[in-house]
Amino acid sequence: MAQNRQKLTCSVCLDLFKDPVTIPCGHSYCMSCIKGFWEHEDQKTTHSCPQCRHSVTPRPALVKNTILAEIVEDLKRSCLMCMASYCEEHLQPHYDCICYLCLMDEHKGHMTVSAAAELAERQTELSSGRQKLQLSIQEREERVKAIQQEVEAINHSADDAVRESEKIFSNLIRFIKKKSTDAKQQIRSQQKTQVSRAKEHQDKIQQELNELKSKDAVLEQVSHSEDHIYFLNNYPSLPCLTVLSEEWLKVSLSVINVDVLLPKKEPQTRPEILKYFRSITLDPNTTNVRVLLSEGNRKTTLIGSNLFYPNHPDRFVHWQQVLGYLSLNVIDQGIFVQKCILSLGFGFSF
Structure with a gap:
């Protein structure tokens, strides 16, 4: 059975014939395999056989070999119906699938195992492998989650620190602005008081100045009189010539203290x-x-x-x-x- 299978195998794809065709040299191939081989021969006008290199010109028409196709189908039905065992001899370290007919012939001298037993063993290995894989997946998911939580904690901490900083500096700015406003109001208030006081002194001095000028005008008029009798008669009633009296000295020599707040120099010592x-x-x-x-x-x-x-x-x-x-x-x-x-x-x- 194995030898028949080998004879019905395409030498290009190494599988059972699919739509088998026979070329002029007598060798058979899958229709798609021989077409593909000829298409890759660098577009030559002469085509050859993949096995014996027999050349044909021009490219022959390919017709399905119906007899060979029926034989292949019969072989497929026979092997598929009796598929039951695996052979561990011919395809180490893997297993090769064989039918019961092959088992009774060329595989009877060494160990074989049933498909059901092999399936159960492979499923056990697969389950164990999946468990290890799932543990690895779970471990990495937990690590990713922990890193994400750490990142979130860092972000929250930074956000809290920024808000706290903004709060502190906002309060400090409000405090400085309030003190600046209070200082301006205090300066303007003192300015208004001192200016009002200075104007009062100015008005008083101006009034006394006007009176002095008036007296000086009278004195000047009398001093230019040529009538001696008039001058002597009016002299006692003239304003006192001692104009620099104590009261006048007090007013004229008084210091007007205008206290203006000036920026103070930063202390150094x-x-x-x-x-x-x-x-x-x-x-x-x-x-x-x-x-x-x-x-x-x-x-x-x-x-x-x-x-x-x-x-x-x-x-x-x-x-x-x-x-x-x-x-x-x-x-x-x-x-x-x-x-x-x-x-x-x-x-x-x-």
């Missing part, structure tokens, strides 16, 4: 800095878990591990900082105090 010294007490309810308070909540120290603090809504979670109780006047103390506020907000030691 230690004594200048100490003028702005404030005793600051820190709020333990806002302290970050890595900031240690000491010296009566007046000193901060950054440490490497987390401290235990009670939960509080004002406590800094992502930023290593702490707030103080004292409100510093940025306008009165200038740029130096602004730097102090920033230092305080980021957990420096005092």
Whole structure:
């Protein structure tokens, strides 16, 4: 049976004939196989046999060999009906499928196994392999999930830190703007008061100046009189010539103090800095878990591990900082105090 199968095998595709045709040299092939072989002969006008290299010109017409085709179909029906066993001898390390007729003939001298037994063994191997594969898949899915959770945690932490930072700097900006507005109002108020006071002095001096000019005009008129009797009679009633009286000196020599707030220069020396010294007490309810308070909540120290603090809504979670109780006047103390506020907000030691 095996020898008959080999005789009915196409030498091109090495399988049973499909639509077998016989060429002039007598060899047979599948119709599609011999057509494909001739089409790949570099478009030559002369065609040859794949086995014996016999040349034919021109290309012969291919006609199906009906007798050979019937023999092939009979062989297929015979093997398919009796397919039952596998042979482990002829196709190591794989198994070759054989029929019962082959088993009783050329395979009877060595070990064979039934198709059902081989199927069960292969299914067991397949199930074990799938279990290992599924474990690998599950392990990688868990790793991917863990990485994704880590990424989400990083993103959430960064978002919280950004929101906390925006909140802190928004409050600081509002604080500075409010102090700037208060300072402007204070300056304008003092400006209005001092200008009003200066105008009052100006009006008073102008009034006295007008009176003095009037007296000077009278004196000038009398001084030019040629009538001696008139001059002597009117002299006692003339304004006092001692115009620089104590009252006049008080008005004319008074200093008008206009106190205008000018920007103060940033302190440079230690004594200048100490003028702005404030005793600051820190709020333990806002302290970050890595900031240690000491010296009566007046000193901060950054440490490497987390401290235990009670939960509080004002406590800094992502930023290593702490707030103080004292409100510093940025306008009165200038740029130096602004730097102090920033230092305080980021957990420096005092």
